[in-house]
Amino acid sequence: MESTQHIVTSLISSARADPVVVVLFFIAVYFVRSHYYHGLNKIPGPFVAGLTSLWKWNAVRREEMHTISADLHDKFGPLVRIGPNHVSASSAEAINVVHRARSGFTKAPMYGILQPKFEGSDLHNIFSTQDPEYHAALKRTMGNLYTTTAVMPLEFHLDECTKLFLSKMNELIGSRKSAPVDLAGWLQYYTFDSLGMINFSQKMGFLEAGVDLEGICHYDHDQMLYFAIWGQIATAERMWSNVKNYFAGAKKENPLFHFVVKIIKERQENPTDSTDMLNSFLALHNAAPEKFTARDLLAAAYINVVTAHDVVAITLRGVVYYLARHPEVQKKLQKEIIDMAEAGKLSNLSQYSEITTMSYVLAVTNETLRYHPSTGIIFERVCPKGGVTLHGQYIPENTHIGVNAWVINRDKSIFGEDADTFRPERWIESDPKAITKMKMNLFTGHDTALGET
Template sequence: MTYIEFKNLLPSSIAGVAEVCAVLFFTWYIGTAAITWYRLRHIPGPFLASFSYLWIIKNNVLGRGAQEHESLRKYGSIVRTGPRYIVTDDPEILRRINGARSSYPRDAWYKAIRTEQHDNMGTIIDTARHDRLKAKLLHGYNGRDNVSIEAMVDLQVTHLVDVIKRRYVSTKGDPKSFDLSQVIRYFTLDVITRLSYGEPFGFLDAEGDLYNYTNSVDRLIMALSLATDLPMLRWIIFSPLLIGFLPKSTDDNGLGKVLGTAKNIVKERFEKENSESPDMIGAFMRHGITQPEAAAEGFLTILAGSDTTAVAIRSTLLYLMSTPTVYHRLKNEIREAIHSQPISTPITVEQARKLPYLQAVIHEGFRMRPPAVYGHYKVVPPEGDTLNGLHIPGGTAIGHNSIAMMRSQKIFGSDADSFRPERLLECSEEKKYEMERTIDLVFGFGRWMCAGKMVAQVELNKIYFELMRNFDFQLIYPAKAVDEMSYFVYVQKNMFVKITASV
């Protein structure tokens, strides 16, 4: 049916109104696109990004956020990625806009990661409110308020090693392969739930996807990434019409079930006025956090503190297994350390920090696969700003392009695309400081620095040492070592390995 035939079927009044509406919408769209293009016309970037969100949509639908953002290096240090979005791979710009005295507030980008419409430290946009809340919460994150972070991580590292020995180690007559990506994920979930609530939720012991949680999170990631990046979609998803379809604490499985379990633990703590527990929720309560705040913050630790660390661990282990020279050098350093000095089981953070190659591996792993690919946008103040000689209009959202920053040849050398921990050991102290300081930006900077940085560092200093101390690893499918999609974060699955006892 042609447009003319369709039009003739409608009453003349309706057809006329439809035509007017169509013309008005088309005019509005063209005008908006032109204005949008004009504001940031001097910022280079992909053509589609100059007037629409199509570049962002394409990357998310294809799961190619990392590859596409890394390719932006050809445009320079500041690149346009959407109508009002720009990203930068310049460490100094990121330190400036995220510093404690910066006047750049958070963008509404953060709002998409709220749970049941409750704000938490990760979603609050108001800077003063964020700072007040973070000051209270840090007592739980930094381990100084009766929260023994290292001791709790030790329990989970020991349990992981025991589980691998019992279930997954191959012997001559009993070869086995398993998906290491899931086991690592269960480990990080148990670590963060023990730290937050005093006891692990039991993902490792369940021998499967407890509550179907990880599967539900993976299915949500693309939608979540689109919602963070697309203001209109964010508004639609959180509208009264659709909000009831989002995960909620009354669900029987998935993300909602874990949210409900965490929420019930907090409720019981407050009903019993039990603020003495040596865990993060106990510390939050001791510093005046309310029950709704504690529930929201507790779940944030699970959502933000498990998968990001799991990506770092998986990726580093993958690079180790794929790079024999690095693998064997780290194994040798571990053997020599065990034979030459008293090393506890598990190794302490203090002992681990004295092993230079282990530290280089930790940093290089973060560099090659930063847990957050891009995003975490801040808003340029109303008066605008000048960055690297470019005027940035007020209201523009600027975020990090970590994947490009971590491949900077200027900072990391001509082989920046290669996994080579030696780069941190073969340079001057000044250069090493520059590289490590840049890599540390994966945790953010200034007032917006990740509160869980210390927790992640404790985990990483222990997990690589203990896994390499006890086991030898081999990829089952080296040509397709892992299934990986990337949005503003990575989703990794099917990393099958064979493990034998270390010799």
């Protein structure tokens, strides 16, 4: 005790002559505290990650988090420490404990970055809210709108966009001025227009124009990249964002949000009998405005486009990319489609009820979702009061934890010894129990709009 007092007294005395000594001392104390925080030093991981969240911030900034995480889990096992108060988990057990509904794990502060500002405050939505009671209330109110039965009547909207997409592709491919086609861009246009039709009975105009209107695609990419990077240090981001807004004024409203606000206002001023999500939201709002407020309506319509677009566009691109990389898979897929068409079992255009009977189409889709999930980061959760034990290791309350889809989707104990290979046949040829296990643990990484993955 006397020696400790002597050290502190000496430091205080030294500070009068050399304040740098004290600064270095407190930096050292901070790093030591971070390393041993709540006993998380017992969980293996990069040494620097235990000292500062800047380690994972930098890994995401370099767009290498998914591969780094896979290597770390191969080396250390199902639990890896990736920050002073952050743990990456990779197992079926972790999915059930952390990400399933009613688990008690609330969403981490990183989710708040995705909430746009509206009328001076954050516009909370069912995807980004960190309030479990608000989330549960919204889910009770609007959950029925997302069942298969509820969305099937909206399928016809996709037909119009699909016809336009095919027409545009035929124009480009058949033109004498034919040149390499940016299919990634066109698939994004198709996704945005399809979601515009399903939600608002109105295409956003991308397919017709063939360009990124109002920079929406570019803005959306930048927004998602910003969320991924700065979500790793969400508290610092929020403080810095407030400082920037104070001195520079509020950041420019994003064009996609502006589009959604405009559409809702027009629909309220000129009601229609359209079969779309917006009219379903309006019906909920008109029936119970105290349960589903005008802000809830706007948030639901906006997040329907933002989160769904990201997942769908990446998956479509993944399917096309891996088919191009695996001609043998492409041939088998084409044969199944041709055989179904010749048997008179496919409409023009094919319908969901017909496609779900096509085993190889579903296998290619599932394999793409597995092999190339739409996110390489962890959508972090906060460990509930009392903590939890995973794989024999106690994880204290308030620890940020989650499962990385790129890691779990290549778990050989779930998906087979060739899990690092793109092979759709695993979804058909495997033992039925193994297929059930794969389906239960196929992890996209995104929370769904209405709950947990």
